[in-house]
Each structure stands twice: as C-alpha cells, then as structure tokens.
Amino acid sequence: MDFQIALFLAQDGITGGAIYALLALALVLVFSVTRVIFIPQGEFVAFGALTMATLQAGQTPATVWLLLGASAVAAVIELWRQGRRGSLATTGWRDAAKLLLYPAAVVALTLALPLADLPNIVRVALTLAIVVPLAPLMYRLAFQPIAEAPVLVLLIVAVAVHVALVGMGLVFFGAEGTRTEAFSDASIAIGPLDISGQQIWVVAASAALILALWRFFSATLYGKALRATAVNRNGARLMGFSPVFAGKLTFLLAGLIGTLSGVLIAPITTIYYDTGFLIGLKGFVAAIIGGLGSFPLAAAGALLVGLLESFASFWASAYKEVIVFTLIIPVLLWRSLTSHHVEEE
C-alpha cells in the first residue's frame, strides 16, 4: 500500500463517515429526548433516496400515499380521542381536517407537477416534503401512546416499525436497487486524488447540517427546550414544555437528517429498499462510541467507523463488517468500566 492508495481510502472513508456522522447525531438526539433507540432511522435514508430516484424517473412515488394513509390514521385517532372527550363537535373535526391538510397538498403537488422535467433542486425539496413528515407521524402513531414505557418496550416497538417499513419499501420500490443522477458532474483533481462533486456535496452538507444543529441547540429557544427535555423530562414538563411536542420535533429533525443523507448518497452508491438498516447500524456504532449522549464524540466515532470500514475493505474485505462491528466491544468495555451510569427509572 502506498501513499496514494491511502489517500483514496481516506477520501472514501471520510465520505462514508460524514453520512454515519449525520445518522449518529440523529440517533443520539432521538435517544436523549425520547429514550427511543431509533432503528427506523435507516429507512429514512432508503426512502429518501428511492423517492428521489422515482421522481427522477418521472413517476409518482408510493411514499406520498404512505404519507396520506398515515395522516388519515392519525386523523381517525384524533377524532376518536376527541369523541371520547366529548369535544368532537367543537374542535374534533377541525383538528382532524388540519392533520389531513398538509398531506393532501403534497399529494396534489406531486400529481400536478411535471415530474420528469423538474430541476433537481425542486425534486430534492419535494422528496423532503414527502418523506420527512413521515417521522413525526411515526412518533404520533407508534411512540406517543407509549412515551412513558421502559426503554426496552420502546426498542421493541422501534424494531417493529423498522420491519414494517422495510416491508413497505419492498412493495413501493421493488427489490432492485437504483442510483440517482449526481447533483453536479464536476470533479476537482488535488494531486493524485480525483474528488467528485458529489463527495464534496456530501461532506459539505454534513458539516453544514452539524453546524446548524449545533446552532439550533445552543442558540434557539426550541433547541434549548429539547436539550432541557433530554436532561430532565419531568423538569422540562414543569417548565411548560410539552414532551409530546418535543418528541414530534425530535422525530422531525431525525427524519430530515435521514432523508437528506439518503438524497446525498444516492448518486454515489446503489440504494436498495433495505440498505438503510446497515447504514443506520453503522451510525449506531458511532453513536455508541459517543455513549448515546455526546454529539461531538458521536461525530468523531462516525469518522472512525468510516475510515475503519474503508481501510478494512482494502486489507481484509471478507472481514470488513466483522471489523467494523467488533469495534463496539472494546468501546462498551471501556465505557462500562469508566462511567457510573445511574438508571433514571
């Protein structure tokens, strides 16, 4: 192995690491606010990438119908809830209609737009508009009713949601993978390295998103409120910050991060309906390195996972996954020896 190959591998590792970093951040965020280990995170990557690919093919992605269907279920639940409370006539119908307004608009927009000749940036926006709202809806349907359940129950529900979404992905997008068109075909040559425009996009967008999240959590009221919820849920509730709203906002952010990651990597690799799980799992390894609580450590861990994966695939490709996932064992050992964690429950 010479210096040039090492450079290539590092470049590949950093691109992968940037995506894992985003997913790790989302996992840490969701876990610290809602205590949910967000297994379906990877599905947003796959759904984002495949929705984008379907739009580029000029077809209506089936995810819009999922959005409409999930919203309809949420609306029915709202009606039933208000019906039991006796407020059906006053606010019930209005609240239910409000839930359906946004998905109906997205469906109308998707059907009305000439999908085949849209500029790429509009397609990205449309993909985000379709896929991201699925995340808060997921929180409403699957996690909000059991928000106070133990971590293990939440984990099991997360696994169930993941399995259901993977199954839907197969029905929506078929078994074969797709690639999307690159955002730009430009490439920069630095010495022996040939960096493609898309790789720059991935790293730059990841860095920008991480910075934006950091600003959001340190400088905005909502960000601070989310952090407060992460530190002490009951305390935040006493201060008038609704944990339901915190949950929805967190899921919205996680969905945004996942979908954006999917849209970003779709031009450099082939995405299948079930690709998301493995990508999400590697993000999870990174999040574990950060102890599921620290954003900078998780980002550093993600970079480590990306580089390790890239170099392992050069030296011992047959054991690549083994090497990446074995990383978790020394980290867990070290963490369990050094930290004295007190269970809140």
Added chain:
Amino acid sequence: MTIKKCKIAMILSAALFTATQPAWADITVGVSLSSTGPGAALGIPEKNAVALMPGEIGGEKVNYIVLDDGTDPSAATKNARKLVTEDHVDVLIGSSVTPSSLAIAEVAVESATPQIAVAPINLPPEKNKWVFRTPQHNDVMAGALVAHMKQAGVKKLGFIGYSDAYGEDWLTSVKPLLDEAGITLTTTERFNRTDTSVSGQVLKIVASRPDAVLVVASGSPAALPQTALKERGFKGQIYQTHAAANPAFLKVAGAKAEGTIMPIGPVVVVDQIPDSHPSKKVAGEFVAAYEAKYGAGSFSSFAGHAYDAYHLLAAAVPAALEKAKPGTAEFRQALRDALESSKDVVGVHGVFNMTPDNHFGMDERGRVLIRVEQGGYKLLPM
C-alpha cells in the same frame, strides 16, 4: 357457550379442516421462495413463474402451495417442515438463493421428499439423494468464461465476489479451471450485497494489475464493483456471472456495463439463439407467456429456473403415477427415482440429463456467452 353451540363449532371446524385438505390423489407441490428480503430480486420473478405453471400433470390435478421465506434459512426450514408435515407435499420446490435452499435440503433429506432447488447448491453425496437443481452448475458457467479468457489471452485475473456461499462456490468452481488454463488469480476480494462502497477492494484489484476481473454477484449489487472499476480507470475486460444478467444490473450500471461478458442460460437471448437449439421453442413460448402477463421486458432468467422445475416434474410425474398414488411415501420415492432418470428433458434454460451422480443435469447446451452492447445483450459465438 352452550353444548349446542359447541357442537356447531366442532362440526364447522371439522368441515373447515377437511376443506383445506387437498382432495385425495391430487399432486401437492410445496414451494418456498425468497420473494422478500435480500433475495427478492430472484424470488419475485420465480414466484411469478410458479403462477404460470399448469394446474395439471399427466391427467392429475396439481396444487401449488407457495410460501415466502424472506431469504432467511431458518424461515425456509420452517416453511419446508410445515409443507412436509401439515400439507404432505409430494415435492418441494425452492428456494431462490443458496443458503435457504441448503436449509430446505436438510428437511427434504430427513423427510424423504424430493426437492427441486432453484439455486445451484452443492451438497455432500449422502445428502444429494433427494435434491435436484434447475440452474446450471457453476462449473458449466465457469467453464464457458475460462474458455473465453483463454481465447482472449488473459493471464492474470482479479476476483471480487459476494462474501457468501455464492461467491465461495464460484471461487471453488473457477480455481481448478483457471489453474488448468494457466491463468493466475492476482487477488481475491469480497463484498456484501448491501455495501455502499467497494473502493477499497477495487483499489487493491487495480493495484494488482490484472488483465481481466471476474465479478461474482447478482442483479443490481453486481453493478457496484463494475462501476467502481470503471471509475478507477480499469481498462481490462470485466466478466460477470449469470446472476448479474437482469434488467436492474443494466439499468444501474448504465454505460459502464458496456462490453461486459457473462455466461447465461439461452432463454435470456431466446430471439438470438439459432433455431436448431433444443430450447428455442419452449423458451420462446415461456418468455412470451411471461411478458404477456407481467409486462414487456419483465422477464429475467430466474423465472426460467423456476419454470424448469415444472418441466422436470412434467416429465417425471407420469412415470411415478404408474407406481404409486400421490400423497404417499411410495409416490415420493417413485418421483425421486423418475427425476433421477430424467433423460433429454427440454427446459427453457437447456436440456436436463440427470444421473445418480449428477443432480444438476445441464450440459453446455444450457449456457451461452453474451456481451453487453448498447444496453442490451449480444450473443457471442462460442
């Protein structure tokens, strides 16, 4: 519940129970395919092909029970056990990929039920007795590729394959043939179906300076090493295996697939093979029927492998019916014997000649070499 209601429930459930039992003497075919999970690209066309199988063989009605194993060997085992113990099937068909087919083989051998696997699995002789396969043995396919490499003057070959049984089987098939032809393997790399990058492996291959590269993968994942090799500026010949020959591979790899050579069953290029080819007629009819039902361009060679199971059964069942009634152990034994003595059975992928030692049965009539040209397949003269 009153006693009367109880009785009604009992009668009803008894009636239901008998209704689900197949009528006596119908032939029951148990099918377990990977129509979801990582093997879905293979399992879905195979399931479609099963739906096209005629409902009658040799004057007997045939019931097909189709289950999905999700590309999971333990689910495949469960399916096979259910089919054998609850549905008393006469023959098992499946599964789509090597690991789950191996799982079904265990049940087939244990319960003395003939199995027609749709994946080219290798078994030790003592387990081989009840198991037959429709796809070409990897040796047959590898033989065609190595012959082409030799002709083209390839001296050094790079190898990148799935890190599963498919990659391993190909490596063991191709190695002795390469040694014989005087071709050396420069490096043996592995990757997974779900990998998002193979840059590391490809760098290593390109650094080892081979004349050609063999990619052992299936469907669209096979496009990942293909595109990575081209992006790294690899100029040599790229060979793919028959599992890559599907529309999704061509779509994902796009222009980077041009010039790739792969061995496949003649059914995939049925309109290009000479009229003298034994499979020309049946293959043409099947492709036409398949595309009429599932849309033009939907055909993939996997559907052909599944449908060949029907061709084998159609030839073997009449002989077995003479010996015993379906649903009995004697019938299963007779069916196995008849399958083993299949002679010149023409399927869509070629001609089967089974012997006690060879439960694959396909010879060189079961493969052709093609080159990808302008997003389509071009038959190469052999």
